[in-house]
Every structure is written in structure tokens, then in C-alpha cells.
Amino acid sequence: MAEPKLTGAVHVTEDVETLYDDLGKALMGAAQRAVDERGVFHLALSGGSTPERFYMHLVMEPPYRTIPWDKTHIWIVDERCVPFDDDKSNWKMIQETLADHVPMRRRNKHPMPVMDAEPAKAYEHELCEVFACKPENPRLDFVLLGMGDDCHTASLFPHSSALRVNDCMICANEGKHVVPPPRVTMTYALLNAARELAVMVTGEKKADAIKRIEAACEQGGGDPREMPIVGIDPIDGELTWYMDKAAAGG
Numbered sequence: 001m002a003e004p005k006l007t008g009a010v011h012v013t014e015d016v017e018t019l020y021d022d023l024g025k026a027l028m029g030a031a032q033r034a035v036d037e038r039g040v041f042h043l044a045l046s047g048g049s050t051p052e053r054f055y056m057h058l059v060m061e062p063p064y065r066t067i068p069w070d071k072t073h074i075w076i077v078d079e080r081c082v083p084f085d086d087d088k089s090n091w092k093m094i095q096e097t098l099a100d101h102v103p104m105r106r107r108n109k110h111p112m113p114v115m116d117a118e119p120a121k122a123y124e125h126e127l128c129e130v131f132a133c134k135p136e137n138p139r140l141d142f143v144l145l146g147m148g149d150d151c152h153t154a155s156l157f158p159h160s161s162a163l164r165v166n167d168c169m170i171c172a173n174e175g176k177h178v179v180p181p182p183r184v185t186m187t188y189a190l191l192n193a194a195r196e197l198a199v200m201v202t203g204e205k206k207a208d209a210i211k212r213i214e215a216a217c218e219q220g221g222g223d224p225r226e227m228p229i230v231g232i233d234p235i236d237g238e239l240t241w242y243m244d245k246a247a248a249g250g
């Protein structure tokens, strides 16, 4: 099977189960390295429908029991501005599928306080406190991203204002270019500072988007305003695309 040529490494599997296994191993390796080197693992997770079964896989399958959850912080890449008990809440899904089922410290779970008056500022403050912020951006150890069929990632939607924000780590995003409800999202600055980023894309429905990105990459890049995912370009980290054969175009 020919792998799509994209910026970053590309890992294509026959089926989603194999994809979960390979991604799970990558996450486990990153966790172990982070704990060995720095004593703590900072993991940022996305919502959406694609990762739900992957999160359950991490909880159910024996090999992942060795993930050092007691030394892991879970952050959230983006959130919809709804209460945590709303079915549209990304945190609700992450909690129900993963965070509530692994032996983590409560204080290491970091939902975005989206119902507060200034959620972006509050979350940035929380990041700074936990990372004992130095002047530069904190470096998340492993970020799991998804991608919409319009090539958005996190809550960075085509032509939306958040794409132009480069002076903070977290920002609000709403308006005509944002799929409602309004969102709060990690910015490119924070995402691109991460040590490892994994983009998980599955299903035939995403194959056209992958083709568009591949065509843009062949012509030297692509415009993040049109395809926000191409703005994911780690400064000093690694980017890997994890996709099943269907998303890769069969």
C-alpha cells in the first residue's frame, strides 16, 4: 500500500484495531521516556468521534496498564463551550472513556474551564502553574490530534481568527468560520512546541481531505488558512500521521 506523502512521518495500517495498537505503543513509549527523563508525562488529548474507541482500547487492553498514569497529566487540546455534562463536551467523553478508568491523581486532570468568564486565560494560567513556566512555551510530551474533513484540527477552523493568534498558548475561537458551539483551543504556538504530535485519521470520509493535503505538500506546503492541519509543524519535535487504509485512500 502506497503511503500518502505528507509533512511528518506517515503510518498506515490495514484496520483501525492495528492502528490503536500502534498508536497505543507510541503513546506508551513517549510516557516512559518522559517519566524516565523528567519524572512526569504531559499528555494532551482531542475530542471528536475518532479517538473514543482508542481511549477505550487504552483502558481495556493489558499492555497499556504499564502506562505510568500516576505520573501523567491529561490536558485537553480544545473544548466546546458547553457544561461538562453536555454530550458535546470533549472532556465528558475523555473522562467517560479514559480519565475515570485509569489510576490518575485528580489534580492531574485538566479540563478547560470553558464556562468561566475567561477560560483561555484561566487554562493558560493553569499550564503555567503546573509547568512552573519559564519564559518559553511549555512543552507537552505527546499531543493527540484529530482532523475534520475540512482539514481543521483542534478547534483551528479554516479562515477562523484563532489561526492568526501567535502570542498566547490558548485562545477562544468563534464566529462564522467556527462550527458551533464556540470553542477554546490550544494555539499553533503551544501545539508546535510539543515533543511528539500524532494525528489520528480514520475512515473513507477523510480520504479526500488527505488527498488535498498530499497535493498541497507536493507543491511545497499548503495554506494553513485553507487547511489548518498544515500549520502543525513542530519546532523541535516529531509529527506522525496515524491512519487506516480507508483514510489513506485504500
Ligand SMILES: O=C(O)[C@H](O)[C@@H](O)[C@H](O)[C@H](O)COP(=O)(O)O
Pocket: 046, 047, 048, 049, 050, 051, 077, 078, 079, 080, 090, 145, 146, 147, 148, 149, 152, 153, 154, 155
Ligand atoms: O472538538 C473537536 O471536534 C476536536 O477536538 C476536533 O479537532 C476533532 O479532532 C476533529 O473535528 C475530528 O473530529 P472527528 O473525529 O469527529 O471526525
